Amino acid sequence: MPVTEPDIVGELQEREPSGYLLASVRGVGQVDLQPLIWTGLVILAALWSAGWEIGLFATLGTLVSTATAYALGVDRSNIVLGLQGYSGCLTGIALVISLGHHPATYVLAVTGAVLCTVLTATLTTLLGPYGLTALTAPFCLVSGVMVLGAPSFSRIWNGAPKQVSSPTSGETAISWDDLWHAFFTNVSQVFLVDEWYVGLIMLVGLALAGVRVVLFAAAGSVVSIVAAWALGAPTEQIREGIYGYNAVLVAIALGAVFLSGTVANGAYALFGAVASTGLTASLTSFFKPFGGHTFTWPFILTTWALMAAVPLLPRLRRSD
Structure with missing residues (x-):
């Protein structure tokens, strides 16, 4: 990066x-x-x-x-x-x-x-x-x-692995407890961890990197929760950060790293965060039949696509 x-x-x-x-x-x-x-x-x-x-x-x-x-x-x-x-x-x-x-x-x-x-x-x-x-x-x-x-390979495989980044169907009603858990686990799931306190500590680390960085991380987390809920994603998956961690990365990448700090660039970053939320479900469905994992592919593909478009979008500017 x-x-x-x-x-x-x-x-x-x-x-x-x-x-x-x-x-x-x-x-x-x-x-x-x-x-x-x-x-x-x-x-x-x-x-x-x-x-x-x-x-x-x-x-x-x-x-x-x-x-x-x-x-x-x-x-x-x-x-x-x-x-x-x-x-x-x-x-x-x-x-x-x-x-x-x-x-x-x-x-x-x-x-x-x-x-x-x-x-x-x-x-x-x-x-x-x-x-x-x-x-x-x-x-x-x-x-x-x-x-x-x-x-x-029998010397490697110990039975069924833990699930990693695998949205499933389920209850879609959401509570305040679900919301605040999701806000922090969206950050920790970048590292495949679903503990809210881990996300809180990581946000402190991001705050040390700068106000812009932590604000876009937080904004990416919020918009992913709204987008996932609006699309009817299962509450448990939203709470665990499955739908939000790619959005956090996209928001940081476009809003605080690759593009300069203009309003247009910020809006573009949040648009990318929303797009990666939907792409998470699509890629999970793609990988599921053969046992693959989504990991951070939604972040990668969204960021590549949006950054490749920047040279032809005059209102957007790369960082110096």
């Missing part, structure tokens, strides 16, 4: 191995497109509060992806901003949630993190001419393939 902070690059390049550790922490923050070290630390703390297994595999995936980038000679300015660690972070979490905690999961998490770094380079090369970035596509591709293939 192309967030740049030139003033920190030279500083971190001079410090090894502390530079590697700081780059890894930034990689956690870059899941939400934020390179600030304090944002990464707060989000990492939130993940450990969700459970030691989630915290451990998030940390492992980020460390391995970042180390792989160093080993393969990826541009240092890219590494130190955390741009090589975020897909590995999400892959580690997805694998331990889907496959359970056992030795084979560690092997897959390490392998997946390495593959994420390679795929990041591949997608950056392919998408560069169009002014697009890989976003979390390496995570979706690697985790999707690994989780889908796991039942074929």
